[in-house]
Amino acid sequence: MIFHREFYLMKWIVIIFSLLMLCANEGDTHCSRPLSRIVRNQLKEHFHSVFLSKNQEPHSKCPLHSSNDLYSIQEEHKSQEYASKWVCNFCGKAFYNENYLDKHFDNKHSDMLVKGSSVCLADFCDIFRCQLFENRRSDHFWEKKLCNEDRLRVLRRRCEALIRSCLPQSNLSVEGELEIFEAIGANTCSLLNCKDFWKQTNEMMPTWKIVLFAVVTPFFFIALIIGEFAVDSRTSDDEEHWSSSAWDSGGNELRRRYGDRPLTY
Numbered sequence: 001m002i003f004h005r006e007f008y009l010m011k012w013i014v015i016i017f018s019l020l021m022l023c024a025n026e027g028d029t030h031c032s033r034p035l036s037r038i039v040r041n042q043l044k045e046h047f048h049s050v051f052l053s054k055n056q057e058p059h060s061k062c063p064l065h066s067s068n069d070l071y072s073i074q075e076e077h078k079s080q081e082y083a084s085k086w087v088c089n090f091c092g093k094a095f096y097n098e099n100y101l102d103k104h105f106d107n108k109h110s111d112m113l114v115k116g117s118s119v120c121l122a123d124f125c126d127i128f129r130c131q132l133f134e135n136r137r138s139d140h141f142w143e144k145k146l147c148n149e150d151r152l153r154v155l156r157r158r159c160e161a162l163i164r165s166c167l168p169q170s171n172l173s174v175e176g177e178l179e180i181f182e183a184i185g186a187n188t189c190s191l192l193n194c195k196d197f198w199k200q201t202n203e204m205m206p207t208w209k210i211v212l213f214a215v216v217t218p219f220f221f222i223a224l225i226i227g228e229f230a231v232d233s234r235t236s237d238d239e240e241h242w243s244s245s246a247w248d249s250g251g252n253e254l255r256r257r258y259g260d261r262p263l264t265y
Contacts, residue, residue, distance in 0.1 A: 031122055035122035038125070043128075046184060047064060051168070054179070059167060061165070063119045068119040070113055088104055127188065129197065148194075159185070160189050167180060
């Protein structure tokens with residue numbers, strides 16, 4: 001009886017341990033899609049574009065290589081027909097926004113992920129300043145006040161080492177490698193300091209701010225020109241009025257002094 005009790009106890013311990021390990025593994029493999037998207041967009045803008053401009057490819061073992069992106073297969077099977085229509089090219093279903101399409105991928109096409117040595121781009125959020133993109137409306141007052149320059153210095157070194165590991169495998173000259181390194185670093189590693197970390201570029205500005213600026217600016221200059229013209233016109237009228245008044249007052253003074261006698265000069 002004691003043997004059976006110990007047997008069942010051990011069995012339950014094994015089951016519980018297995019469940020805990022499964023949960024731990026699931027937690028380890030979880031990769032935030034929204035944060036990965038932020039990093040992916042930054043890579044398109046400031047990383048892959050540099051290599052394309054030089055007709056080069058990142059090193060095949062580069063963690064930021066597009067083929068290593070955990071979600072790259074699913075991302076390649078997305079299409080946006082217009083603002084409120086995203087289509088899954090695996091099955092043809094359409095969704096109102098990209099987040100619903102991502103949930104669809106998780107539920108129906110979770111097997112379409114990069115296997116093997118895949119990389120979760122969200123793990124590089126600290127380098128690519130994801131928090132700045134997540135909270136665009138925030139002024140990050142306290143983050144700026146509590147900024148740790150030493151931590152960012154370490155992060156900047158990590159960033160530089162990461163970019164060096166991605167330099168091409170081809171027989172590129174030292175000058176060519178330096179050009180790629182500096183071009184990428186100018187919009188990534190060089191911003192990792194307390195002065196520039198919170199700096200927003202144009203592509204980081206919310207769309208509504210860009211539209212508002214584009215609409216308001218022309219009206220501002222038109223109003224400025226009209227206001228300047230109105231001031232000039234008013235000044236001219238005042239000068240003309242003053243001149244005629246002065247002439248009239250001068251004539252009256254002469255008439256009072258000399259009456260109707262003719263004036264000789």
